Amino acid sequence: MERIVGIDLGTTNSVVAYYEQGQTIVIPNSEGSHTTPSVVLFKSPEEIIVGELAKRQLVTSPKQAIRSVKRFMGARFSEIDGKRAGIDYDLIEGPGDSILIDVGWARVSPVQVSAAVLRKMKSTAEDYFSEPVTKAVITVPAYFNDNQRAATKSAAEIAGLEVMRIINEPTAAALAYGLDKQVNQRISVFDFGGGTFDVSVLELDKDVFEVKATCGDTFLGGDNIDEILFVYVAERFLRETSIDLRLDPQAVQRLREAVEKVKCELSTTTESLVSLPFISANAAGPVHLNYPINRKLFNELIQPILPRLEECCNFATVDAGLNASDFKSVLLVGGSTRIPAVQNLVRDIFKQEPNRSLNPDEAVAVGAAIQASIMTGSLREVLLLDVTPLSLGIELAGGMFTVLVPRNSSIPTSVHKHFTTVKDNQTTVKVHVLQGERKVATENHTLGHFKLTNITPAPSGIPEINVRFQIDANGILQVSATDATSGTTSSVTIESYGNLSQQEVEQVISMAASSADDDRLFLRKAYMRTHADVLMGQFRKILQDTKDPLDPAMTMALKEAMFKFDIAMSTKDFPEIEMAFARLKDLANEMGERIIMQQIDPGSG
Numbered sequence: 071m072e073r074i075v076g077i078d079l080g081t082t083n084s085v086v087a088y089y090e091q092g093q094t095i096v097i098p099n100s101e102g103s104h105t106t107p108s109v110v111l112f113k114s115p116e117e118i119i120v121g122e123l124a125k126r127q128l129v130t131s132p133k134q135a136i137r138s139v140k141r142f143m144g145a146r147f148s149e150i151d152g153k154r155a156g157i158d159y160d161l162i163e164g165p166g167d168s169i170l171i172d173v174g175w176a177r178v179s180p181v182q183v184s185a186a187v188l189r190k191m192k193s194t195a196e197d198y199f200s201e202p203v204t205k206a207v208i209t210v211p212a213y214f215n216d217n218q219r220a221a222t223k224s225a226a227e228i229a230g231l232e233v234m235r236i237i238n239e240p241t242a243a244a245l246a247y248g249l250d251k252q253v254n255q256r257i258s259v260f261d262f263g264g265g266t267f268d269v270s271v272l273e274l275d276k277d278v279f280e281v282k283a284t285c286g287d288t289f290l291g292g293d294n295i296d297e298i299l300f301v302y303v304a305e306r307f308l309r310e311t312s313i314d315l316r317l318d319p320q321a322v323q324r325l326r327e328a329v330e331k332v333k334c335e336l337s338t339t340t341e342s343l344v345s346l347p348f349i350s351a352n353a354a355g356p357v358h359l360n361y362p363i364n365r366k367l368f369n370e371l372i373q374p375i376l377p378r379l380e381e382c383c384n385f386a387t388v389d390a391g392l393n394a395s396d397f398k399s400v401l402l403v404g405g406s407t408r409i410p411a412v413q414n415l416v417r418d419i420f421k422q423e424p425n426r427s428l429n430p431d432e433a434v435a436v437g438a439a440i441q442a443s444i445m446t447g448s449l450r451e452v453l454l455l456d457v458t459p460l461s462l463g464i465e466l467a468g469g470m471f472t473v474l475v476p477r478n479s480s481i482p483t484s485v486h487k488h489f490t491t492v493k494d495n496q497t498t499v500k501v502h503v504l505q506g507e508r509k510v511a512t513e514n515h516t517l518g519h520f521k522l523t524n525i526t527p528a529p530s531g532i533p534e535i536n537v538r539f540q541i542d543a544n545g546i547l548q549v550s551a552t553d554a555t556s557g558t559t560s561s562v563t564i565e566s567y568g569n570l571s572q573q574e575v576e577q578v579i580s581m582a583a584s585s586a587d588d589d590r591l592f593l594r595k596a597y598m599r600t601h602a603d604v605l606m607g608q609f610r611k612i613l614q615d616t617k618d619p620l621d622p623a624m625t626m627a628l629k630e631a632m633f634k635f636d637i638a639m640s641t642k643d644f645p646e647i648e649m650a651f652a653r654l655k656d657l658a659n660e661m662g663e664r665i666i667m668q669q670i671d672p673g674s675g
């Protein structure tokens with residue numbers, strides 16, 4: 071089978087690797103380096119430069135040297151903020167709310183920029199093997215949505231690479247770490263790179279690598295730390311010299327490079343220096359910048375970043391139903407995990423020494439190469455299981471949302487649950503498929519509707535309707551409903567349920583938490599309505615039954631209770647409704663065996 075390489079298409083750096091005969095080769099580029107900066111310089115139609123040389127020209131061509139473009143992959147113009155991403159090139163609105171980058175002589179899309187990076191990775195591999203390389207496994211952050219994954223795939227196609235599989239970066243890191251470990255273990259992958267942060271909880275078995283939970287921030291990385299240092303130095307310089315370096319593009323770029331260098335140095339030394347001779351000039355002549363920065367100051371400056379990292383770790387751990395101390399290992403991945411303050415934070419959160427056995431720059435590409443090798447059949451099969459970002463379920467009678475697949479369930483999965491009808495001789499149920507965390511169906515996001523017809527007529531609560539949710543390895547959801555008696559089935563296929571940005575997911579979760587009280591009230595009402603309907607249906611039947619008449623006092627009591635419940639529901643007076651419902655239930659108890667109390671899961675009507 072043809073060679074498949076593994077590519078880590080990073081926000082900051084990209085890496086290509088290949089697995090052969092039990093060993094991974096991280097392929098050096100034409101500059102001799104294992105990592106290639108994901109920077110593309112669009113100098114002219116004839117000169118498009120990728121990597122280290124482009125990075126060096128960030129200083130002289132800030133509008134044409136494009137970095138951190140991964141942040142804009144598959145994104146909409148209306149949802150981005152270039153300032154927040156710390157970039158200096160110009161973003162403009164393209165057709166259909168898309169993003170374009172104006173490089174002066176052309177407008178390029180983020181996909182085209184990524185394609186240029188991938189072309190460089192492809193040719194790096196081709197130079198190494200002296201033959202064409204056309205197939206790759208490419209990694210993306212766990213939080214990438216469908217659009218972002220599709221954009222990555224398009225970039226690869228433009229670069230002449232067939233994407234054999236897209237895998238999540240933390241899963242790739244786990245493959246790099248765990249393939250030779252036979253024991254079952256639970257690990258956490260803490261990936262803090264240049265542009266994104268992900269933390270994932272995985273269960274590693276001999277043959278199954280299962281992501282139990284994942285949480286991340288697509289706008290948090292070493293770039294943010296560089297920005298903090300940049301602002302600190304620029305403002306201090308402004309205070310001391312009255313010169314605003316931010317007005318001079320060349321000075322901005324020199325300062326950016328300098329602060330990143332200082333940041334990296336402070337990972338190994340405790341004192342460094344931002345040194346920029348001739349950074350500016352005033353009436354008295356050239357002005358130089360020389361600011362010593364020690365690790366203590368650095369740690370103070372980056373303090374605001376740390377709670378954001380901790381919060382994600384907690385989210386992922388809780389979602390996996392675990393405690394922070396439950397992990398066998400915590401893998402550090404991504405260049406920014408070299409920062410001692412970050413390592414200390416990880417140690418504090420997970421109450422253990424983080425595992426630094428992997429090369430943080432290369433682990434993801436190595437994992438992609440391992441997956442590639444699995445696909446060619448030269449390594450044993452390992453099943454990679456992913457998770458759903460939000461809960462999936464259906465609407466019940468009364469407007470309640472019932473969850474079949476909880477948030478962060480691993481996929482592929484298949485879940486089924488029994489439902490029934492709420493009306494006598496009901497032959498149709500509408501199945502409303504939703505995604506979200508709210509208890510009230512309409513507050514969640516609709517994924518699809520379908521109808522199950524031809525249900526065998528029967529009294530309410532008798533038919534057995536089996537609703538099944540199935541999600542395959544590619545994340546495609548299929549929902550079906552079957553009437554157990556007639557065997558009639560109806561279904562719907564939904565492909566885009568994962569199409570949410572991480573911000574959207576977070577928003578949904580926090581909205582759900584803040585609306586819990588409202589939802590409870592709504593649910594209680596819906597519950598009473600549904601159950602009262604069932605009870606009243608049975609009362610009516612008993613009242614009509616002339617063979618076995620009720621005594622007049624009981625007849626009166628039933629009629630009165632039913633009347634009062636209807637009135638109470640129409641007034642929306644909650645305590646009144648509770649009372650009227652309690653009265654119905656009391657009467658049902660008194661009626662004893664005349665009422666066939668059914669344990670029902672109210673069917674979607």
Ligand code: ADP
Nearest residue numbers: 080081082083263264265292334337404405406
């Ligand atoms: P990405 O996955 O976003 O491409 P990487 O994992 O390659 O990113 O990490 C790049 C980031 O790591 C950059 O912000 C870089 O400055 C930072 N970095 C690299 N080495 C160090 C170091 N020794 N100390 C601190 N940060 C570092």
Ligand code: MG
Nearest residue numbers: 080263404434
């Ligand atoms: Mg990375």
